[in-house]
Amino acid sequence: MKSTSLHIILASLAAVVVCVALYLVFFVAPTEATLGIVQKIFYFHVASAMNMSLAFGVCAIAGAVYLLAKSNKWRKRADALGVATAEAGVMLGAMVMVTGPLWAKVAWGTYWTWEPRLTLSLMVFLLFVAYLALRAYAGSDAFGRSIAAGLAILGLPGLYFIRVAVERWGGAHPQVIYKGGLSHPAMRQAFFASIAAMLLVSASLVVLRFLIERRRQTLDELFLEADKIFG
Amino acid sequence: MGRQYLAILGKDLLVEFRTREILLTMALFSMLLVIIFAFAFLSDPTKAKDYGPGIIWVTVLFSATIGQNRLFDRERENGCLWGLLLSSVDAGTIFLAKATAQFIFTLLMELPTILLIILFFDLPLVQPMEFIASLLLGTVALSLVGTLFSAMLMNARMKEVLLPLVTYPLLVPVVIAGVKVTSVAVGAPVNEDAWMWLKFLLGFDMIFAVATWFLFGRMIRA
Numbered sequence: 001m002k003s004t005s006l007h008i009i010l011a012s013l014a015a016v017v018v019c020v021a022l023y024l025v026f027f028v029a030p031t032e033a034t035l036g037i038v039q040k041i042f043y044f045h046v047a048s049a050m051n052m053s054l055a056f057g058v059c060a061i062a063g064a065v066y067l068l069a070k071s072n073k074w075r076k077r078a079d080a081l082g083v084a085t086a087e088a089g090v091m092l093g094a095m096v097m098v099t100g101p102l103w104a105k106v107a108w109g110t111y112w113t114w115e116p117r118l119t120l121s122l123m124v125f126l127l128f129v130a131y132l133a134l135r136a137y138a139g140s141d142a143f144g145r146s147i148a149a150g151l152a153i154l155g156l157p158g159l160y161f162i163r164v165a166v167e168r169w170g171g172a173h174p175q176v177i178y179k180g181g182l183s184h185p186a187m188r189q190a191f192f193a194s195i196a197a198m199l200l201v202s203a204s205l206v207v208l209r210f211l212i213e214r215r216r217q218t219l220d221e222l223f224l225e226a227d228k229i230f231g
Numbered sequence: 232m233g234r235q236y237l238a239i240l241g242k243d244l245l246v247e248f249r250t251r252e253i254l255l256t257m258a259l260f261s262m263l264l265v266i267i268f269a270f271a272f273l274s275d276p277t278k279a280k281d282y283g284p285g286i287i288w289v290t291v292l293f294s295a296t297i298g299q300n301r302l303f304d305r306e307r308e309n310g311c312l313w314g315l316l317l318s319s320v321d322a323g324t325i326f327l328a329k330a331t332a333q334f335i336f337t338l339l340m341e342l343p344t345i346l347l348i349i350l351f352f353d354l355p356l357v358q359p360m361e362f363i364a365s366l367l368l369g370t371v372a373l374s375l376v377g378t379l380f381s382a383m384l385m386n387a388r389m390k391e392v393l394l395p396l397v398t399y400p401l402l403v404p405v406v407i408a409g410v411k412v413t414s415v416a417v418g419a420p421v422n423e424d425a426w427m428w429l430k431f432l433l434g435f436d437m438i439f440a441v442a443t444w445f446l447f448g449r450m451i452r453a
């Protein structure tokens with residue numbers, strides 16, 4: 001199958017790029033002067049946060065296609081893509097939520113601050129969790145899926161408003177600046193490599209999950225047909 | 232469309248004013264919440280201005296959820312919603328009528344609850360107009376998002392848990408804006424521009440009104 005080979009290519013590419021990124025992060029990029037070794041969390045943290053936002057965007061588009069498309073074929077594809085990106089998004093979100101406080105404890109002296117970017121990441125994570133909960137528990141198949149798709153679509157304007165609100169909400173506090181910008185070229189290199197690595201890992205996971213979901217859909221259809229013949 | 236809208240809304244209000252199921256449960260629940268909050272927070276009455284606005288909005292949000300869970304109960308019994316959808320009424324009209332009903336119920340619940348909070352916590356309303364505006368705009372937002380997902384989750388096994396799980400993340404901006412305006416309205420020492428937050432709420436209402444109205448028709452057909 002063509003799509004299976006796409007997954008194998010993506011996964012092997014991811015394996016290579018992850019190794020390169022790890023090498024660049026730990027052996028090439030210099031250790032930051034004030035934060036020390038902890039600063040290296042930054043490479044993984046920001047990369048997973050960026051990919052989480054991307055996953056949410058794709059999930060919302062898939063939701064829109066699911067609700068708007070006329071043909072059943074496209075609806076099923078969009079649905080499979082939606083669940084694949086949402087699950088990858090929850091995984092990335094969990095990484096953001098674990099690495100973020102570890103970084104913050106050293107950089108800002110506290111595990112959690114209600115800094116706009118942190119708050120926004122938390123809300124994206126929560127929306128993804130709600131999406132998966134809806135798919136799992138909201139009753140009969142098609143219904144749960146369409147509610148989840150609706151949530152993913154409403155999430156886009158929702159996140160815009162959340163962003164505006166948390167930025168103005170924190171208005172009285174000083175804007176926290178990321179300590180130790182990427183001044184060194186080797187740091188920048190490692191940073192871009194880790195973004196690429198995380199993107200490839202997420203993409204291969206999404207493709208794999210998408211394929212599994214498509215097989216499950218095919219199996220469901222076969223079940224229905226078999227039911228017609230033998231039932 | 233206007234006549235159909237009024238017919239559905241009128242039916243909801245009439246049934247509710249006869250049975251008072253949603254209104255009574257919401258109002259009783261909100262009063263209990265206020266009493267719990269009073270026991271939990273009222274150790275230092277001089278600080279009431281700091282946490283009073285938060286208590287008002289948490290109470291409104293939680294009690295509105297209680298009402299939203301029940302909003303489509305009558306449509307579920309005997310498959311009434313399918314009957315409505317099969318009739319010539321546009322799905323968007325059904326949504327707007329149900330959302331308006333929920334808006335009125337929530338507002339009626341808020342009236343005694345907020346009076347009680349103001350009395351218990353001794354909050355001075357120095358800018359009542361701003362507070363009322365934020366309450367109206369915030370309730371519109373709660374009703375729109377709540378009605379959409381309450382209708383969709385009507386038949387879900389775990390709807391009582393799923394409804395807040397889905398709506399609260401989306402309603403975070405409303406709570407933030409509402410608390411900000413209310414803090415200004417009770418004269419808390421905060422440096423906030425109440426009008427900016429009211430405009431923010433208005434923008435939220437307008438975008439979500441269009442989005443939820445559009446999505447309702449799409450989602451219910453699935």
